[in-house]
Amino acid sequence: MSRKPCCVGEGLKKGAWTTEEDKKLISYIHEHGEGGWRDIPQKAGLKRCGKSCRLRWANYLKPDIKRGEFSYEEEQIIIMLHASRGNKWSAIARHLPKRTDNEVKNYWNTHLKKRLLDQGIDPLTHKPLASNPNPATPTTSEGQDDSNPNLDEQSQSGSMSPKSLPISSSSCSLQKISNSDETPRNNGSLSSNKCRFKKSSSTSKLLNKVATKASSIGNMVSASMEGSLIRSTTFSPCLNDVFSETSQFQMDEFAPFSHSSDQHITDHMNEDINMDFDLSNSEFSFSQFIEQFSNIEAEEANAIGGYNQDLLLSDVSSTSVDEDNMMQNITGWSNYLVDDSDFSYDTNQDFDDKNFI
DNA sequence: AACAGTCTCAACCGCCTCGAG
DNA sequence: TCTCGAGGCGGTTGAGACTGT
Structure with a gap:
């Protein structure tokens, strides 16, 4: 030695x-x-x-390191993974392609942590702060997120902020992807014994909710990549380019999320494409997509207690979305959320809503 | 324009794990 | 089995940038 x-x-x-x-x-x-x-x-x-x-x-x-602003999807992934794993920056970073643990850590400490606090959410526990009985609606100006100038803009201009978006109970059939017992349907990547996150908390409920919804979008994306979308459903020219160039679309780059399956996709397609957002609209943008997608979530999100529309959508309108990466992220995110071995699952345990705040 | 306060993030520090010897 | 170093990781620091007055 x-x-x-x-x-x-x-x-x-x-x-x-x-x-x-x-x-x-x-x-x-x-x-x-x-x-x-x-x-x-x-x-x-x-x-x-x-x-x-x-x-x-x-x-x-390193040549394959991505610098610059975090996308909306990346932010949400960080928040969700931090909720389940804590300050395991390297573990979180592994699920964010081309991001480093140091960068994720810095972004959490300088942006996301503050935003959670502004939302009245304890960044450690991801539960509402005890001192703030109504975290979804900060009442003081200090409670607002200064990092999101759009909030002021929206309130002044009268345009719809995510929180003020009208709730349309009939606008979307996403909820149909759950079975009657509220467990998400098996979508191929979601094996039947991996239906629920075991932990009963507001965080895990949110995870289940997002996994359910995101897997639906993921199916749609996966299906479209494989050319199985029905003819009347088209994405914007930009997105069609992505789909047509499947040789350039390397899901392998998104290693943790690389697997996908077309099983059950057909089952969900009719439901998924019935959503109100108009995929055939050539002006369709991801921001609009998220905004419309949020409509049906607004009511439920407020009921979750911890997270609300401000958190989940606070930067949607201000974030420049890389649509190329977006397609990867949605599919990867959904697959990840429903099929990550780091989580423990309990097939037989139904959610106990009483445990939620 | 100047100063003070605040924010950001690259880099360091120290601890831990794992494997070689 | 034990020791030690490399590599990995999370916490912290501090210089520079930014913002407000």
């Missing part, structure tokens, strides 16, 4: 990396590959700790 420690030595540089250092590290890794971090600084001519090199590479220099 004669290993030398990783980070000992005089004259090791700390602080921000320079462009020159980045070039050296990239060049070395391109030539020799990752690994052996202890020796990389010396071999690459860097006065850095090997650990620092690994971090720099993993978080910022």
Whole structure:
């Protein structure tokens, strides 16, 4: 045993990396590959700790890292996974393609945590704060989310905020995808013994709800990719491009969500496409889709107690949605939510709504 | 324009796990 | 079986950017 420690030595540089250092590290890794971090600084001519090199590479220099704003879908995935797993940033990041744990962690600490607090939700427990009996409707200006300028815009302009969207009980048949016992139907990716998240909490109820709805959308997306959508249902030209270029549509990139099945898709298609949003509208945008999708959720979301429309949709209108990634995200998200081995399921246990706030 | 306060996020720190020896 | 180091992870820090006065 004669290993030398990783980070000992005089004259090791700390602080921000320079462009020159980045070039050296990239060049070395391109030539020799990752690994052996202890020796990389010396071999690459860097006065850095090997650990620092690994971090720099993993978080910022790797070619397949996605930078910039988090999409609406990514935000929701982070919130949901954090609710179930806590501060397991690497575990959460694994389900966000091309995002790093550090970036997810930072985004949570600087954006999402505050938003939850503004919503009156404890970011640790994901339950309503005890001091706020009505978290869904912050009453003071301080309670509003300053990070979402659209709230003010909407209230001033009179345009419909997600919270004020009219509830249309007949607008959508999504609820039909549940069986009479309220367990989500088996959609292929959802095996019959994986029907329910075991934990009885407002969070798990939300997870079940979203899984149910999202799996429906996922089916639609999956079906469309396989050309099984009925002829009258068309997406916008942009989305059609995505579907027609299936060779470029690499679900494998979305590793945790890569499996999909066409089983039962046909069963759900008629229901899914009966939704009010007009998929044949060439002006159809994802933001509009989410807004309309939210209509039927508004009433139920308020009843959940913890999460409400402000949280789930607070940034929809302001978030620039990458529609290419969106198609992957919806399918992946839905598959993930209903088929993640990290969760425990109890087939026989019905939801106990009494446990919900 | 200048200053103070706040926010963001890249990077560091220290602990933990796992595997090699 | 034990020791030790590499790699991984989550928490924290602090410099720079941003915002308000």
